[in-house]
Amino acid sequence: MTKLLLIGGGHAHLSILRSLLHEEISDLEVTLITSSKFQYYSGMFSGFTEGQYDEDEIRIDLESLCSRASVSFIEDTIISFDPMQKVLLGFSGGIYSFDVISFDIEPWSSSELISTSELIPKHHLLDKLKKVRTSDSPVIIGNAAEAIEMALSITSWRKKYNMSKTVTLISSSSLLHSFGGKATKKIKEIAHHQNLEIYENEQVNDVNDNYIMTDKCTKVKYTSILPITGPKASSLFKQALLPVDSDGFLLVEDTLQNVEYPYVFGAGNCVTISEYPELVKRDVHAMKQGPILLKNIKRFISGRSLERFKPRRNPYSLLSTGEHQGLFIYKNMTLHGKWVWNMKHIINQRFIKNHVL
Ligand SMILES: Cc1cc2nc3c(=O)[nH]c(=O)nc-3n(C[C@H](O)[C@H](O)[C@H](O)COP(=O)(O)OP(=O)(O)OC[C@H]3O[C@@H](n4cnc5c(N)ncnc54)[C@H](O)[C@@H]3O)c2cc1C
Known part of the structure; x- marks a missing residue:
């Protein structure tokens, strides 16, 4: 055996x-x-943060899945x-x-923030997200698409609960830079419309008890930090x-x-x-x-020769941008609207359903 x-x-x-x-x-x-006994589907974190999904809708019970697949499970x-x-x-x-x-x-467990060594394994992220979205001055740090998604979903959640103070995003590059100029322009329009405060092309240099300092000497006041640094x-x-x-x-x-x-x-x-x-x-x-x-x-x-993996070229991306809207990015094309969010929602639900009884 x-x-x-x-x-x-x-x-x-x-x-x-x-x-x-x-x-x-x-x-x-x-x-x-x-x-963890549960595997959280990160594609649904933004929907959870915005209040569109409950915790048990975005996770897979690995112990139960293993039992049905005749696989032993150890946490x-x-x-x-x-x-x-x-x-x-x-x-x-x-x-x-x-x-x-x-x-x-x-x-994805570790923050690259200077002066902090915050560890957020994905299965602990939900508690952190709940805390950050209710905090007085939340700051999201990161240049990945996921950081923008989280900043927009927190903004959207706060709007629903009449929390007027803005959410801040600090990104060490321009927003969505790896997706090209068109995507950067579009997401900036959306972020502006949502009243998100953005510091682009700024690297976090230091974090003290109340402020974040960037390499451009910007001082950002915070009450809670969410590092999504990739x-x-x-x-x-x-x-x-x-x-x-x-x-x-x-x-x-x-x-x-x-x-x-x-x-x-x-x-x-x-x-x-x-x-x-x-x-x-x-x-x-x-x-x-x-x-x-x-x-x-x-x-x-069994001693046979192995197959080779070929990555999908130019995969499309679906980003949630808050308030049931989404951004579709494929090559040089960007489309924004409710249908994108609906498409993401259907794909997400199908993924979770594939793992439950
Ligand atoms: C807030 C957020 C939102 C995101 N949204 C998206 C998105 O919309 N689309 C996208 O493509 N990507 C997104 N990502 C990134 C996404 O999470 C990863 O691309 C994806 O989950 C990677 O899958 P994986 O198979 O490598 O491992 P993961 O899905 O990360 O799973 C790893 C597993 O390993 C377990 N584990 C970790 N360390 C150990 C250890 N030492 N011993 C035993 N078990 C361990 C964990 O418990 C987990 O079960 C997001 C990330 C974050 C943080």
Whole structure:
């Protein structure tokens, strides 16, 4: 019997669990070890923040999904890994061994803010979001699309509850810069219309008890900070002396396999694919990796050659912009309206439904 450990309940591993609901693989014992019994769907965080979804509408019960897929479930956070000895240590003190292992763990947990070391794992983010949206002067920090989405949803929620003080967004680049000039112009119009206060192309230099200082000497008063500073590599891989890229993300080939340790696989935001080092870390890629990951783990176990992952070129993006409106971005095209939000809502609901009874 081959022991397969799946670490983290990210998108690629969710796809494996969905496959195992319908497929029994002989001689394979699968266990999922992940930090939380619930996997929150980050595409719905903005809707939750705005008050459109309840907590139980945006999460998947991993324990129940595993039970239906005949996969053992362990709630634990892996803190140490020895790839040579094929053992891992969990925060609970648990020691886990394996024959083949796959990582799909969340690297969004840490803030790059100078002077703060705030840790917000996704399953703790909801409490933070609730606190930030009611705070007197909330400041969102980050240049990813998710930071703008969160700033707009908090603004929208506050409008509903007649909280007149503005929300502030500090971004180290121009808004949506990676999507091109048209997207930047459009989101600025929307943000202006929503009365969001924006500091673009400013880097946070310091945070004291009341103020945030930027590199342009702007002093921003705050009562609560929400850092959405993007993916950050887990220290797990570097400490295990696994091959990592310059930012500490686990290096895998386009087969999602590590070259040095062929029994180590990885997918989602925690890896960098050697053939696509510039690939933006987005859930759309993690989702597409799932079926290839399972296929290749099975092929590796039976000694067959592995398939290669090819990222989707120019995926579209749907951003929630508050008040049941959304922004659709595809290549150089931007469209704004209620239909975008409705489309995002349908996709979100379908995703969650695929994992419940
Ligand atoms: C507020 C916010 C909004 C976002 N909105 C969007 C969006 O609309 N669209 C989009 O594409 N992306 C969005 N993102 C980014 C998105 O979350 C990621 O792109 C996506 O979830 C990555 O998926 P993944 O499969 O890599 O892992 P994740 O979905 O992050 O899952 C990782 C899993 O690993 C577990 N885990 C973590 N560390 C350990 C450990 N040491 N041991 C065991 N288990 C562990 C976690 O509990 C979790 O189950 C958003 C992010 C944030 C913070």
